[in-house]
Amino acid sequence: MEKNNGLKPFLTLIKSTNVPKLALTIGLIGSVITTLIGLTIPMLTGELVDGFSLESLSIWIIIAIVVVFILQAVVDGVSTYLLAAVGQRIVARMREMMWNKMIRLPVRYFDKQASGESVSRVVNDTGIVKDLISQHFPQFIGGIISIIGAVTILLILDWKMTLMMLLAVPITAAIMIPLGTKMAKVSKGLQDETATFSGMIQHTISEIRLMKASTAESVEKQKGVTGIGKLLRFGLREARIFALIGPLMYTVMMLVIVVIIGYGGIRVAEGSMTTGSLVAFLLYLFQIIFPITSFAMFFTQLQKAKGATERIITILDSDDEAGQKGIEMDITDKSIEVSDVSFAYEDGEPVLHHVSFQANPGEMIAFAGPSGGGKSTMFALLERYYEPTTGEIRVGNTSIHQLSLASWRSQIGYVSQENAMMAGTIRENLTYGLPEAESIPDDRLWEVAKMAYADGFIQEFSNGMDTEVGERGVKLSGGQRQRINIARAFLRNPKILMMDEATASLDSQSEGIVQAALTRLMEGRTTFVIAHRLSTIVDADKIIFIEKGTVTGVGTHQELVENHELYREFAEQQLT
Template sequence: MDKKKVGLKPFFSLILSTGIPKLALAVGLTAGVLTTLAGLVVPLLTKNLVDGFSVASLSVPIMIAIGVAFIVQAVIDGVSIYLLSYVGQKVVARLRERMWTKLLRLPVSHFDKESSGETVSRVVNDTGIVKELITQHFPQFITGIISIIGAVTILLIMDWKMTLIMLISVPITVGIMIPLGTKMAKISRGLQDETAIFTGNIQQTLGEIRLMKASNAEQNEEASGKAGIWKLLGFGLKEARITALIAPFMYLVVMVVIVMIIGYGGMRVANGTMSTGALVAFLLYLFQIIFPITSFAMFFTQLQKAKGATERIIDILELPLEEGQDGLVMDIANKPIQVVDVSFAYEDDEPVIGNVSFEAQPGEMIAFAGPSGGGKTTMFGLLERFYEPTSGEIQIGGVPIKELSMASWRSQIGYVSQESAMMAGTIRENLCYGLENGANISDQRLWEVAEMAYADEFVKTFSKGLDTEVGERGVKLSGGQRQRIAIARAFLRDPKILMMDEATASLDSQSEGVVQDALTRLMEGRTTFVIAHRLSTIVDADKIIFIENGQVTGSGTHKELIQSHTLYREFAEQQLA
């Protein structure tokens, strides 16, 4: 992804585009104003109480008023904090929703280039930074601004000379905080990038834990993980150094201002130009200014982090969607498929297949054979519309498949691969995965398709039957069991077109026989495309397309190719002898 720096405008535009709950925001901010106003009354009441202080002359009404002001302030402040947090949570939930919706509709080619772990980090960690800003720091910033404006206004009315002394500290503070904030933004950007990379590496290692252990790669992965951890530590310590400068500096400024006010105010009280109550009120108002200012440092630091996170969020939201989100809804049953001069390259200068043409009539079995890396799997990717041809087109019944909606096309295709993918969950959930009415499919229908795929035999041996957990990627099932679940899933979808990437290639002979029977039953009456690693599975195909280096070098039945295609004949002699 291209990295581009964003300012505050894109950040606020992004937040506004999520549809902020305006009523909750308005009420929350209003409550914040009322809280601040209630808080601003307390020092004035305290001034009157102190100036008239004596045990005999304790003013009950003033004490009650102070108590009421505290209670009102606490109640309204709670309402304000909740509503503003609600706004923040809602905004970030919608932001995550948009990102998730976007990611699910990006083309497969995007995920070929981007680490899934990094993408997960963008959805979780980067939006988490924005959430923290909106739910915690933004409400404090708004109420802090109101508190400062109110307190400074009252102080200027009470004693403008002392107020000006106090305000001398402001430009000094700003002059130091701005460069520190800029430095923090740069560090935060690096930390977010490194966190995303680290998350990606961790996810990849744990996702392939069996490969890692079988390869004795614990030491290598341990070293790699530690390197990532130490990089994160480096960024964390840089952040800590800046925080270590900000916090003591703010404390120093605050203490200097307090000492100056107490010293100057004490002299004023001594010579009678200021009352003791006024000095106490002044100090209380000073704290109402100081606390928000110290929180501003955290707000602007978090804002810089959120700007960095926004860059990556906007990168994802601006990516082009997979083509075919809208289009024709068409029944493709009993329609021929034509592949016309199709070429494709993953990278511009690396063509994978070139000028491939063939036709499949309804109900035919079309097999792809040829050396590894010739382009067979890529052809499947194009038929499935994981990728779009760089030139040429694929048609169904004379209509280019790119004109069909992606949902309509894929809902009518069944795909069974060598390593049948499964989601963590139950057998039932895997059978119904992706079906709109999945929750309404009866157990009877599920057992029917399981029986058709010869899967009912082993499912019945599990104590929980269809509700048996299969583990992450189906690790609790054998290869043959996963294949039969995949075939049962295909039966349930009742596809018009069937695609099989040599579904028995990695099975033992006993499992292979059962799975092959299930596949034969599944293929009946359906247009079928098969990638053949073993020619014994395709000798009865209606048409075999031999692909070498992305080019079709032969096409015909098994007998025809034995006679006309030298390399195919060599393959046949090696495998079928």
């Protein structure tokens, strides 16, 4: 979608949501009818006033006024609901589009964007668009029709008084245009600051234990106060503009009303105008004033929606993860070959330099070396979170980038030291991501739990598989979370296993149980291991030693002890 400062991107975005045209049309027609019906009320009221006496009071005029009021209320209610429903459907579709896009964006995107800001785009920015469509736009359309109809009738009633009234238009425009432009800038700044503040709050809450353990309440308090202060300043600037718009508009309109009443009173006294005509004229005047005052809100909301549209389009136009489509291939008994792979997160800052190695089916390949050497980055490339800057990774004779992401990742089991879990039940965590999750029988879940030595503690919970684990699994111990992750890997039955020092953060008792589960999981699978402790990889078929992104040694534990000085130092420190 092309981005510019006009309305085209906004209209294009709305069109892409498959607007329910029938409901929108009926709603707008209802809004127009409501306005047209409203235009008859001052005329009927004028007739009522001119014939106002108990003797000459027309029952038919009273009935007509009551019918008009009821009809206007019914049509207005129907059109209001339909337009609100259209707005809700548009925003629901827009949020669906954004969510579908977000979960397909590459990891690189989220490296640069705070999660809270992304949440704000999906929730707050789409809400601004919804308010414009369902509330302000119908009011704007109805207001225009009301003004055109009222001015036309007033010109017929008394063109001199109407022209006198219209002198207020250029005065109002001179006030509203510069204030509206200023309001647009303030609104845009307020949206940006709201997104930043939301991101800060979400990040702090997600790491609440770190904050508590670090006694960082005062630091976070200050960050919150600073963010709230920025929002306050934007809010006060917005309030100051509203404080100018309201009284100025009120003053102009009151002057117009006073002038019209004064001039109309003279006309009535002279007999050139009836009292009913003056009342009708004033009522039509109000039907012009109220829409004009609401136009300020419409144009403010329009500017907000244009700003929100830019941010929404930025997300929708971002590139998806490469490889959503590709070859579906079974990688059983196929070797993995990394050929001359280099990678940089940022241009000019390489993390890996010309890495090459081969993993044969069923082999255990371990990565060792100093922290920051590039071991986790190599894992990220194998998982296809990132694309190599140069070089290629092949499975058999096929580049992994020719495979669809779903095909590739569904055949990989990943067990990390972070033992990540989703909020929900143990059952939901075991089956997470599996398309047939709901149809997996409990017998199979208990089977993989037993294989991971997790069945014992799960049975101790009163709710068993339906036990809630809390956000990020906080209700479980590290060893329990890790065993559920291993059970999840068993359930997926992966062809390739990737382990990022899966026992590093566990106590000795949990480590023994988890290590036994991992050993069982590794049987018959090609396994990649990141090792921080050499004791876990001494039996590896091949150890790849990485320093500062470069492979400086490849071989078995014994070969590296004999031939690689730094590895030998690591071994002496850890194993003797």
